[in-house]
Amino acid sequence: MxxxxxxADEEIEQKFxxxxxxxxxxxxxxxxxxxxxxxxxxxxxxxxxxxxxxxxxxxxxxxxxxxxxxxxxxxxxxxxxxxxxxxxxxxxxxxxxxxxxxxxxxxxxxxxxxxxxxxxxxxxxxxxxxxxxxxxxxxxxxxxxxxxxxxxxxxxxxxxxxxxxxxxxxxxxxxxxxxxxxxxxxxxxxxxxxxxxxxxxxxxxxxxxxxxxxxxxxxxxxxxxxxxxxxxxxxxxxxxxxxxxxxxxxxxxxxxxxxxxxxxxxxxxxxxxxxxxxxxxxxxxxxxxxxxxxxxxxxxxxxxxxxxxxxxxxxxxxxxxxxxxxxxxDEEDDITDKPGARELPPIRGHVQFDHVDFSYEPGNPILKDVDFTITPGMTVAIVGPTGAGKTTIVNLLSRFYNAEKGKILIDGIDIQELLIKSIRKQVGVMLQDSFLFSGTIMENIRYGRLEATDEECMAAAKAVQAHEFISAFPDGYNTVLSANGGGLSQGQKQLISFARVLLSDPRILILDEATSSVDTHTEKALQQGLGELLKGRTSFIIAHRLSTIRNADVIFFVDHGEIVERGNHNELLALNGHYAKMVSGVFA
Incomplete structure (x- = not known):
């Protein structure tokens, strides 16, 4: 590294x-x-x-x-x-x-x-x-x-x-x-x-x-x-x-x-x-x-x-x-479409990880034998300590990286056989570090769906409780932002990023610490708006707040690259294991 x-000088390995x-x-x-x-x-x-x-x-x-x-x-x-x-x-x-x-x-x-x-x-x-x-x-x-x-x-x-x-x-x-x-x-x-x-x-x-x-x-x-x-x-x-x-x-x-x-x-x-x-x-x-x-x-x-x-x-x-x-x-690009890769048709949202292994560096495994099946419309919460591999799981689903072993399937199709762009068009991702581009708020919301109307952009903002603070600006949705949303709070940036993802109407929604910078009052309102939007949509939520994950259909507790516990909130509490300790505040 x-x-x-x-x-550190970047030595060129080959001779001139x-x-x-x-x-x-x-x-x-x-x-x-x-x-x-x-x-x-x-x-x-x-x-x-x-x-x-x-x-x-x-x-x-x-x-x-x-x-x-x-x-x-x-x-x-x-x-x-x-x-x-x-x-x-x-x-x-x-x-x-x-x-x-x-x-x-x-x-x-x-x-x-x-x-x-x-x-x-x-x-x-x-x-x-x-x-x-x-x-x-x-x-x-x-x-x-x-x-x-x-x-x-x-x-x-x-x-x-x-x-x-x-x-x-x-x-x-x-x-x-x-x-x-x-x-x-x-x-x-x-x-x-x-x-x-x-x-x-x-x-x-x-x-x-x-x-x-x-x-x-x-x-x-x-x-x-x-x-x-x-x-x-x-x-x-x-x-x-x-x-x-x-x-x-x-x-x-x-x-x-x-x-x-x-x-x-x-x-x-x-x-x-x-x-x-x-x-x-x-x-x-x-x-x-x-x-x-x-x-x-x-x-x-x-x-x-x-x-x-x-x-x-x-x-x-x-x-x-x-x-x-x-x-x-000449940099090797290992995340590419395979010859003969096909378009991903409109999906229902069935996701399967079939004994997946992954490591960023050889000899240092991040994920080990991750295996699960999610049916369409389910909400999955992924929790665990920092560095356990939570974000890596959802990054593999979006093909930001390739699995070393095993398969990842969407609606029964191996994602390695699909065009990358066709996957990402139907998988909406809100990363942990929300980023806004220089331009207006409207342009940032419309970033992933250029043909969207102003009304559709505003509807997405209303759903994530961003409309109120956006409208309070003198220029409203036409307010010009500097690079990475200078002048906005971290919570406001996350809400705009949330609206951007929701506007793309993905069949699979990935939220990586999406509410980490939102205050408690706004989070409650946000949860109400998301309740309807998550219906019929397969969702993966990485979070630490109990209010965000307790209603998930299934919760995965990930530790050292493995899913060590799985079940809903009540089932995991009954196990009195890692998840129960995290909820009670004992888990560090």
Missing amino acids: ARNKFD NPHIIMRLAKWIKPYTKWMVLSCVIMLVSSAISLTSPYLTRMAIDKAIPSANYKMLVIIAAVLLFSTLIVRILLAQKLKIMTRVAQKIIVNIRHDVFTKLQSLPFSYFDSRPHGKILIRVVNYVNSLSDLLSNGIIQLISDLFTLVVIIGFMIAIDVKLTMVCMAVLPVLFIILISMKKKQHEAWKQESYKRSNLTAYLSESLNGMKVTQSFAREEVNQGIFNELCQKCKTVWIRAVNINNIIWPSVDILSTLGVTLVYLAGINWLGETVTIGTLVAFAGYIWRFWQPIQNLGNFYNSMVTTGAYIERIFELL
Whole structure:
């Protein structure tokens, strides 16, 4: 469970594979024609811009010595026009690729969010939510530059290099060989720094993830922090995480910064060698125009080399983030529909647990040989000490987790053979921790049944005794709530959550400590409203209040993952066992 701590690095078990970047092709493919168009624009603009040194050579070696003003004017006009065309083309390319990159980013986010919604509870239980959030936002954002500029720029730079080398060879083969003599040194530097670069940026992703996780946790727990006057301690922890982020960032940037100065130094060295060779080494007469033109091509030759170095840096940096994105997308989802799974037809509410075992972690069983049958319309109360496995039973019924052994059947059908969505549409669940989304109260009640009318939403609220306090707000049902119902009492949040579940009209109703935060007066009124709603509906109620469970048709007392007692209220009292001790207050 070390992954569940904000200060624990989430190590990626598999080694970095450069081919992982090729998986981006899935999202790039739909925009191939636009990327090809951008590539063509870049190639045309590069070809046009590369005529400049050649035209300069003509001006110096031919037009100026012969005082051919007409040729000079034509050359100047061509240079001016080509520069204008290049700028227009580059602006169009930037416009196209910015739009394409953002569309790709949206599609990646869509797939990541879709994956998150299909992952089981165990995934979210095993890590801070901040470490999940950073994957969807920050790491996906890091792909933007790579997609909008990097890929097309790479193709353009490779094309530019080929054309430049062609021009240089056409001008002077020997000078070309001298210019490229320093390239092996650059390749050695790039290869030697690759592993260090990737490791440095991977460490940076670890620390940034930890910082985001702690920030998210701190914001969610701010009331607790202030209640215990922990501000200074938490500030110290945050500062320490920030310092670690700073340290690994600086180290990663310093390693990156070895690359581009190397390119700059080597490019200057290449030009110097060309000048020396042109003046002293070749034993031939080299015209000034040739030397100037060649120098122009040399600088243009090293520009794409430098761009390739920057692209390499970006690829290594982004590669560390892409690993995180694909790690999430590749996360094993064991709560999935089996091939050939079928829709659950309208049910009566017959539920059977057939010798079910379950554990969250291997070797630590939570449920052991749970076996029972519930007929339609029965109300089942599940009681027992904390950690006994009560909530796990109802979570298995909703297929939030899969049973390890045994079967769970609804109306005689193994839930493993059913579509998950079709099960949850007919099984209404109110979890122990009620959660409200930002939006109006009406939108929160309608959350699970979007087609419901306002009147139906209000009827559900009235049934759970929420209508009175909702109507007391100035905006009534249109009152806008902040995240998780800020400003409402815990009891009010639970009543709204109750209305949300009841509106979905489930055939099987699960209430997990649904009345734990409701005051005694409201609970009595709530029980009256629920009396009619529970009729004809199979219900599972997890509660500790005697008033909530005493009228259940059957009560299960669960201890250490087993149903140790079962029967109605009077039958269990007569046993004078665990349940009787709990009722009398002896049970701790």
